[in-house]
Amino acid sequence: MTKSIESRLIIVFGLLILMVMFVSSFFIIDRVKNYFYQDVQKKIDFMVSSSLLQLLQDRNLKKEDLQDIIDQTMKESQYGFMINKLIVTDSQGRVIASFPRLNSSFFPSDEILNSLSGYRVVKQDGEKQVLIFSYPIRDGKAVSRALYLEVSTQNVLGTVKDIKDILLMAYLISIAFSLLIGLLFAKTLSNPLRRLTEKALKMAEGDLDVAIDIASKDEIGKLADAFARMAKNIKMYISELEFEKQKLERILQNMSDGVVAINSKKEIIHINESARKFLNGDIQDFVERMLKENREDENGVSIYEKEDYTLEVSKAIFIDSYSAQGYIFIIHDITQQARLDSMRKQFVANVSHELRTPITTIKTYSETLLDVHDEETKRQFLSVIIKECDRMTRLVSDLLYLSRLDSGENILNTEEVSLSELVRFVCEKLKIHAERKNQTLSCSILQDVVAMVDRDKMEQVLINLIGNAITYVQEGGRIEVILQKEEDSTKIIVKDNGPGIPQEDLPRIFERFYRVDKARSRELGGSGLGLSIADEIVRAHGGRILVESKVGSGTTFTVVLPVQKDRKLL
Known part of the structure; x- marks a missing residue:
């Protein structure tokens, strides 16, 4: 069970007071008792030495005379009431005179014997509650008689008892007042500590805004000030830690x-x-x-x-x-990096494969040509070799062009170009190829549009998109090219009714070397780089190419160019 500081202070204060009072009472009573004993001794010494010893020294006094002197002394002496016994003995210890009268004629006490040897004896007998005095009575230098007195200490002990009672009452009153004062002192000491403890507990629970209103200037007040400063500093440190925590959490979360x-x-x-x-x-x-x-x-x-x-x-x-x-x-x-690494590896593999095919063809036909003597056959073989060389040339040119795009080199030579005229020109240029497959190639110019573009590069984009449509659309198919201007962009739409592109292939058609129908693409001489180059060119102009397709319903490519500078042609 824990004790409060008040109870401990009161207990310590009470024990301290009791100890002080006990020690002081012991010394006071002892000194008072000694004082009264010494006072009695002085009075008896004065009475004996001033008259009685002188009267008893006369050797000529008879026994009756000595008894008369003793009786007269007890009557006249103011201290007679204290004397219980008074005896005069001769040099042999025989009683000569006494008060009260003794029946015995011999009183052989140690005190008498010591006095007959010439010594004055003063002794306290606690059992009888008396003081014993024994004096030698000299006749000249020799001891002729001895005087023995027993003086009652009842008055002394009664006085000491009264003093004890007075001291006890005083001590009880003093203890009561002292404990009351100790309680008040303990409360004045403990109340600020109790309030400070309550504030500290609130601080421990997280309330650092508590007001510590202890105005004392002593150590408790200093402790309260220290607590207030500590709470202020802790609040500041917690705010800083909370700020740092929030900052770190915000950084980690973002x-x-x-x-x-x-x-x-x-x-x-x-x-x-x-x-x-x-x-x-x-x-x-x-x-x-x-x-x-x-x-x-x-x-x-x-x-x-x-x-x-x-x-x-x-x-x-x-x-x-x-x-x-x-x-x-x-x-x-590292998903994108891993994907790019995979694409790079695939790109290297595709390039190697695309180059290996014409090189193998050229090598095979060249070796065979050494053993051929027929001119027509030689001409056919040489035609194949030239075709494969052209294919390799186109492939290398496309790769170099893509490399220049990837390096960030500015490949555009922009100028003010009439897109209307450019679309018509490309359509007319490729119409002969469409007619060979009985395809209908129509060109619809909804508005005359002028834009800042690289004419050659945009012509390459249109040739690629329209050429792909002519290549992959079946005979008798329909291809439509539309140029239209909107509020914030210019659109060139190439729409056909060909076989379409499967949905799973649409996200990848602009990847390098990606072919929807690989066998047919190689048959038709495609490298799988045309759409990639077209997409890079349009992006370099700040635009984009959109594609919509459904298997069996045709495909629509839309080139979207931002409006930079345009005007109507007159």
Whole structure:
């Protein structure tokens, strides 16, 4: 059971007062008792030495005379009431005279014997409550008689008892007042401490705005001031920590990289939104796999593949609140990089494959040509070799052109061009190819449009789009080219009723070397780079190419160019 500071102060204060009073009472009573004993001794010494001893020294006094002297002294002496016994003995210890009268004629006490030897004896007898005095009576130098007195101490003891009673009453009153004063003192000391404790408990519960209203100037007041300063400083530090925490949380939550932190008990203590998006609910599976993962590269990085994501995970160790090792996993999304690496590898493989085919054809025909003597056959073989060389030339030119686009080189030579005239020119240029397949190629110019473009590059885009339509649309098909101007853009639409493009192929048709119908594309001499080049050219002009298609219903390509500078032609 805990004791309050008040009770402890009162107990200590009371014990201290009791101890002081006990010690002081002991000394006071002892000194008072000694004082009264010494007073009695002085009175008896004065009475005996002033008259009685002188009267008893006369050797000629008879026994009756001595008795008369004793009786007369007891009557006249003011201290006679204190004397219980008075005896005069001769040098042999025989009683000569006494008060009261004794029947015995011999009084052989130790005190008488000591006095007959010449010593004055003063002795206290506690049992009888008397003081014993024994005096030698000299006749010249020799001791002729001895005087023995027993003086009652009842008055002394009664006086001491009265003093004890008075002291006890005084002590009880003093203790009562002292305890009251101690209680008041304890309250004046404990009340500020109690209030300070209540404020400290509120501070411990998180309320740092409590007012500490203790105005004393002593150590408690200094302690209260220290608490107030501490609360102010703690509030400031907590505000700073809260600001830093919010800042770190905001940074972590808005990081493009994912962050997952777990403690030594494999409990997730932090995860940001990017990590949730990457892991898509399989957080525990990710943690277990990362902890069990033994295959790490030299940089301590692991690769984790999750559905559509390829993630690069690095691990860091920290000491958690259990004084054990926790882990922080930094998740970097390398999906695009992995996809680009895959595309690069595929691109290299496609380039190698596209070049290998004409090179193999050229080599085969060249070797065969060495053994051919027929001129017509030689001419046919040489025609094939030239065709494959042209194909290689186009392929290399397209690759060089794409390389220039990828390097960021400015390949545009823009000028004010009439798009209306350019569309008509390309349509007329390619109409002969459409007529060979009995196709209808129509050109619809809704508005005359002038724009700042590179004429040659835009002509290449139109030739590619319209040429692809002519190539892939069946005989007797229909191709329509439309030029229209809208409020914030210019659109060139190439629409056909050909076989269309499957939905799964639409997102990839602008990839390099990608062909929807690979066998037919190679048959027709396509490299799979035309649409990629067209898309890059349009993007360089700040525009984009849109495609809509449905299998069996045809395809629509739309070139959207931003309005830069245009005017109507007169």
